[in-house]
Amino acid sequence: MSSSGSKADPAVLRCQRRCNGDRKNYEALCQMYEKIQPLLENLHRNFIETRNNIAYDIQKLYDKDPLGNVLIDKKKLEKILLLSYVCNTQAEYQQGFHEMVMLFQLMVEHDHETFWLFQFFLQKTEHSCVINIGVGKNLDVLNNLINFLDPMFAEHLKEKGAGAVQSLFPWFCLCFQHAFKSFDDVWRLWEVLLSGKPCRNFQVLVAYSLLQMVRERVLQESMTGDDILLACNNLIDLDADELISAACLVYAELIQKDVSCPDYLFLSHYRISFSEETHETDTLNGQDEGGSSVE
Structure with a gap:
């Protein structure tokens, strides 16, 4: 996957403006972490193991471009991931976070921006990429969606593809990062996920589209x-x-079937008026007014 190297990606700029944290808050967290680090090492049984896992994952990253220019600062990346692990009790470190935070680091200039963008992303997407919070729910909804929209495919998966859908968890853990040809494409999708439109759990519709x-x-x-x-x-x-x-x-297909849509599909919980849907989907697809899509 290639990178454009752009520092002015609109998705990043919008996230930066929305972040609640700033440099001073980040520095205060860093100071707090330095003070409690000895306690964590002695009393927190998972801290040293997590720190070792982070260091191991980061060492596997390519930190230079084809010309030999350094793209990422691995020491700073490790610090941000450790700070996130200590401060965000909802999202313990998991393999793949190092790649996500690396992308944030590539897109902004300062450590505090990288840290807060990652926290903002987790919060705004309702921790849908976190294994012990959102990933399992995503896979359940994906299974339900296949059963509802494509019974023939669902039957095949049940008979011959047992476990295949559950094995697609990396899609959600990495927010589809490995599926795209450039960082710009990753950000294009992440921008939509951050918008919360056209619906919550849009990442499940993305996964369904990939399966199709x-x-x-x-x-x-x-x-x-x-x-x-x-x-x-x-x-x-x-x-x-x-x-x-x-x-x-x-x-749009789910909207058409909304009358008969069962409760176990997320759509029934997030209904929006049709007048709003049409305008917002046109925006997501980059269309002008008058498009035929539903949100």
């Missing part, structure tokens, strides 16, 4: 679980706008 890309091949070749997972993992270098548009079409 391999659906025909899976059925034609009667693929089993491992082959389905391999086909899904081979979905790379995608265009974010095309994927967002596909997910919006899924949402």
Whole structure:
């Protein structure tokens, strides 16, 4: 996945303006962390293990571009991840956070901006990328969505692809970071997720749209679980706008079926008026007024 190296991405700028924290708050947290670090090392049984895991994950990152220019500061990245682990009790460190925070570090200049952007992202997306909070729920809703919209595919997954959907948890843990061809595409999707529109749990519609890309091949070749997972993992270098548009079409289909939509699908809990839906989906798809999409 390539990076444009841009420091003025509109998604980043919008996040920065919304962040509640500032440099002084960040510095206060750093001072607090330095004071309690000895206690954490002696009394917190998971602290040293987590610190070692963070250091190990960071060392595996490529920190230079093809010309040898240093892209990321691994020491600062480790510090931010440790501070987040200590301060954000809802989101313990998990493998993949180092890649997400690396992306924030690439897009902004200062450590406090990187830290607060990560916290803002977790909060705004309702910790949907956190394994012990949102990932399991995402997978459950994804299964329900397949059963509701595509019974034939659901039946195949049940008979021959047992466990395939549950194995797609990295999509949610990394917020689909590995599926795109550039950091700009990652940010395009993340910007939509941060907006909360067209609905909460939009990441599930994105995952469903990705599965639809391999659906025909899976059925034609009667693929089993491992082959389905391999086909899904081979979905790379995608265009974010095309994927967002596909997910919006899924949402439009759900709106059409809303009368019969069962309670276990998230849509029934987040109804919006149709007049608002049309305008907002056109915005997500980059369309002018008069588009035919539903939000």
